[in-house]
Amino acid sequence: MPTEASGAPGRRRPLTRRALLGAAGFGAAAGGGALVAATVRESPAAPSGGARATVPFHGPQQAGILHPRQTHAHLAAFDFGARTDRGRAAALLLRWSTAAQRLTRGEPVGEEISPPGSRAADTGVALGAGPASLTLTFGFGASFFDRVGLAAARPEALAPLPAFPDDRLDPARGDGDLFVQIAADDPLVCLHALRTVQRLAHGEAKTRWVMSGFTTAPVPGRTAPTHRNLMGQLDGTANPSPADAAARDRILVTAPGAPPWLAGGSYVVVRRIRMLLDHWDTLPQEHREQALGRRAADGSPLTGGGEHTAPDLTANRPDGVPVIAHNAHIRLAAPGANGGATMLRRGWSYYDGLRADGTPDAGMLFVAWQSDPRTGFVPVQQRLARGDALGRYLVHEASSLFVVPGGVRPGGYVAQALLEI
C-alpha cells in the first residue's frame, strides 16, 4: 500500500449534505429525504437476550470493539472502483451507516438507500431472526486516503506493518480500501448483513476478500467468557477489560491531538492464521501446554493458580529449567517494561473445509484492536516472530491494518468529520 503523502489539499472542498446526496445519486425522487429522516429515528428500547438482543450502532465508539464477541463474524474488505471520489465515498458510507442502523435494530433495509439502478430492497433473508446482537464496524486501509483525495489526512500510525519472518502472506486476502467487520449471534443474520453491505456497495466498491469465523455459542447467564481456539487453548485470557479506563486508552484513540474523526476510533490488525492442526493434535498434552505456557483444561499458567493468575516468569523447576519455557507463547507475548496489555484481541476461529492435501483449512481470524499498532501489535509480533514455540504450528496467510473511525452520531455516518472537511 502506498503511504507517500500524495495528498492534494487543493482537491478538498466543502462537502455539504446536499452535495453529498447529489454525489450519491440520491434525488428527492430517490427518497433521499426519507433516508435522512430515517437515520435520526430513535432506537427502540433494546430487549435483552438471544435473537432480540440489540447493540446500538450509534455511540462514542463504533459497535463491535468493546462489546463481548458474538458467535459469528464475516470480515470483508472492499476496493473502490475507478469513479470513486470523496463525495461518492461519503455517499457509500452514508448508505452503509443507514443500513447498519436499521439492521442492528432488526429492521429491513429500504429500497430507498439502494444505489441507483442496482439491486432490490431488503431480501428478507433474516426476517424474524435478528438482530441477535448484530454489529457492523467500518474501517479504512491506507489506500483509502489516496482514493478519496485525502492522503494528507492519513494517520502516521496507518503505515504498513513491518514484514515478519515466516509470514506467508497472500496479498489478495489482505489490505483493501475499506474494511467491514460484521458479527452477530445468529449465522443467518450475520450473512444477511454481509450481503446487504455488498449490495449497497454496488457500482462503487467491489468485495476484495471475505473471511468467515465463529466461536462458541453464548451460554445464558455467562458473560464474555474466554473462548477456546481450535488448538484447544483458552484464548484471550490476558485481554484488557474494556471497563478499565487505562486499558481503554490502549484500545481506543483518546489522545487529545487526534483529529475529530478519529477520536474514539481504533486500529485493527486482521490476520488469517492457519493452524497445522493435524500435526498439533498428535502432540502430547504436556508439549502443547509447554508451547503455550498454560494448562489446557483451565487456562491457568504452568506456575499455578487459576486462569487469571499472573504467570510467574521467574519460576524454575528444581533442575533449574524455567517452568514457563523461554520460548513459551505467553512469555514472548507478555507486555514489556511499560506493563499492561497493549491490545484487545477479539478474533474468531475459522474452518473452510479441506485443503488440496487433505489437511484442514482452519485456524484463527486474528482481530486485534489498539490505539496505535506501533506500540500494540507490532512489538508483540516482533517478539513472537523471534521464536514463539507455537509458531511452528501456525502459518500467517494474510495480514491487514485498518484505521477505524470513531463512533457515529444519529443522523450522521462513519467518518463524516473526515469526508465533509
Added chain:
Amino acid sequence: MPTEASGAPGRRRPLTRRALLGAAGFGAAAGGGALVAATVRESPAAPSGGARATVPFHGPQQAGILHPRQTHAHLAAFDFGARTDRGRAAALLLRWSTAAQRLTRGEPVGEEISPPGSRAADTGVALGAGPASLTLTFGFGASFFDRVGLAAARPEALAPLPAFPDDRLDPARGDGDLFVQIAADDPLVCLHALRTVQRLAHGEAKTRWVMSGFTTAPVPGRTAPTHRNLMGQLDGTANPSPADAAARDRILVTAPGAPPWLAGGSYVVVRRIRMLLDHWDTLPQEHREQALGRRAADGSPLTGGGEHTAPDLTANRPDGVPVIAHNAHIRLAAPGANGGATMLRRGWSYYDGLRADGTPDAGMLFVAWQSDPRTGFVPVQQRLARGDALGRYLVHEASSLFVVPGGVRPGGYVAQALLEI
C-alpha cells in the same frame, strides 16, 4: 458407484466381538476391555437447554433424523483405504459409535479408542462448550457394500439416483463409502466432533468431502420453526411431522421384510445446491413469490391463509391465469396422487465465501430423509427438473445417496447386525 452384485457370499464368516476387536487392532493392552465397558455405561439424565442439551445417541433410530434441526452441521463422506475388510470396517464403526456416544454426552473421547499408532486423545477443543444437542448420524454409500464384501446385502433402493437434466455434478463432492452427518447448536462442538471422527478414521478411511452449513440460531421457547433459506423463503413448510405415524413410515424403513440392520433406518439424499443469489436478489418480490408459490413474509401460499394452509392449486385469477403458476415450485413439488409428504427435508444453508467470478459460493445443503428414494426424492426431483421456476436460479453441484442403518443399542455399534452376520 458400482452397483453390480459382485458379492462373494463365501467371504462371509462369523464375526465375533473377539474377532472384531482383534481385527481392529485392539489388544487387551490397548484398552479394548475398557472400551466395551464404556459403551454400556448409562447416559446421565439430560439437562435441557443450550450448551447442556443432549440428544441420546442410542435408540430405535439414529439421532439426527427426527430431532429438530440444529444450527450447525458438517456433512462428510469417507472412502476406505486399500486394506479395509469387513472386520476393519466393523472396528471403525465401533470406534465411531463409541466416540459418538461420548461426544453427545459432552464427554471427552478417550485415548483408548484411537486407532493404533495414530493421534492423541481428545484434543479438548470443545471442553465446556457442549454437547449442545450434538448428533452424529452414520450411513453407507453403494460402494460400501463392495468394499466390505457384502455386495449381496446391498439394498435395491440404494441404486444410483437417475441423472436429472441440468445437474452439474462434481463427482469429487458426491458419494463415498461412508457418510457422517454431524450437527449441533454450537459451531465449536460441531467442528470438534468432525475432527474426532476424522481422527478415529486414521489409517482406515480418508475424508472424501466435507460440506458445512448453518441455519438460524434457536429461539428460546420456539421449537422447530420453519427456517429461512438464503433465498429468503421459509423452507420446509410441507415437511411431515415426525410425530405423525404415517409420516414416519415414509421417513423411516418400517417395512416388515427389511433386514434387521436396516429396520428403523432411512435413506438420505444429500445435494449441494448453489443459489445464484446475485441474480435472485435483483428480482422483484412478486416474481420471487410467483416462482415459489408462497409469500416471502409468512410462507402462506399465494392462494391465501397462513404458512400451513394447503395451497389451492386449482384457483385462477379473474383473467384465467392460475394464482399458483404452472411452474411454481410448490406446484411441482406437491405430492402426487398417493398424497402426503414423501420425505423429510432437514438441510442447512451454506456460505463458502466468494467464487473466482466474485459471486457468492452459497446455497443449500439439501438433506432429505425417506424410507425409499424411489418413491421419495426421485419422483419429486423428476417433476422439478421438468421446469421448476426456481430451477434457473439453482445449480445442483453435488449429489449423493446413502443408506442409514437403524438405531444403535447401548454397547453396540452402527450396522452391527449387518457386519456381524
